[in-house]
Amino acid sequence: MFEEQEIxxxxxxxxxxxxxxxxxxxxxxxxxxxxxxxxxxxxxxxDKDYKFLNIRVNVPIEDAQLPSISGICxxxxxxxxxxxxxxxxxxxxxxxxxxxxxxxxxxxxPFNIEEPSTDEE
Numbered sequence: 001m002f003e004e005q006e007i008x009x010x011x012x013x014x015x016x017x018x019x020x021x022x023x024x025x026x027x028x029x030x031x032x033x034x035x036x037x038x039x040x041x042x043x044x045x046x047d048k049d050y051k052f053l054n055i056r057v058n059v060p061i062e063d064a065q066l067p068s069i070s071g072i073c074x075x076x077x078x079x080x081x082x083x084x085x086x087x088x089x090x091x092x093x094x095x096x097x098x099x100x101x102x103x104x105x106x107x108x109x110p111f112n113i114e115e116p117s118t119d120e121e
Contacts, residue, residue, distance in 0.1 A: 007043075007054040012066055015044075015057055019069045022046050027053065029069075032079035034087055036111060040064055042083065059089065061112070070095040078102075088112045 010018055027046040034042045044055040059066060068091050070077040080091040081102035088109030091097075100108075107113065 003052070005052045005054055007056050009056045009058070012057050012059060015055070016067050016069060016072070018055055019044065019072050022053070022055075023072050029073040029076060032076060032083065034083045034089070034111075036061070036087065040087060040089060042066065042089075044069070064089040066091050068093040068095065085109070086111045 008018075025048065027048045030045040030047050030052070032042065032044050034040055039058040039060055042057045042059065044057070046053045046055070057066070064087070066080075066083075066089055068076065068080055070080060071093065074095065077094050077096045080094045081096075081098045083089050084091050084094075085098075085100060085103045085105065086109065
C-alpha cells in the first residue's frame with residue numbers, strides 16, 4: 001500500500017512565500033530534487049506528521065534561475081549547490097554558496113548537456 005503524496009505546482013515567484021508558510025506550519029524539508037525534461041522540474045519535498053507534501057516548480061532551461069530557500073530551511077544550501085553544480089541553474093541568495101565548487105566534476109553542469117543527435121543520415 002502506498003501513501004498518497006500531494007504535489008502542488010507553483011511558479012518560481014511564489015516559491016519563497018510558499019516555503020515560508022510551510023515552515024511556519026512546522027513542515028520539515030526532506031529533499032530537493034531536480035530533473036531535466038522540457039524544462040527543469042524542481043521538487044521540494046516536505047514532511048509533517050509522517051505525511052509528505054511536494055512543491056513543484058518548473059523553470060525554463062534557458063537562463064535557468066531560482067530563488068534560494070536556504071534562509072528559511074538551512075539545510076537547503078546543500079541541495080541548492082548541487083542543483084547549481086549538476087544542472088547549471090543559478091540559485092540566488094544561497095546562505096552558503098560554494099560558487100560552483102561544491103562538487104568537482106570533469107564537465108560543468110553534467111546533467112544539462114545537450115543530447116547527441118541520433119538522426120542517421
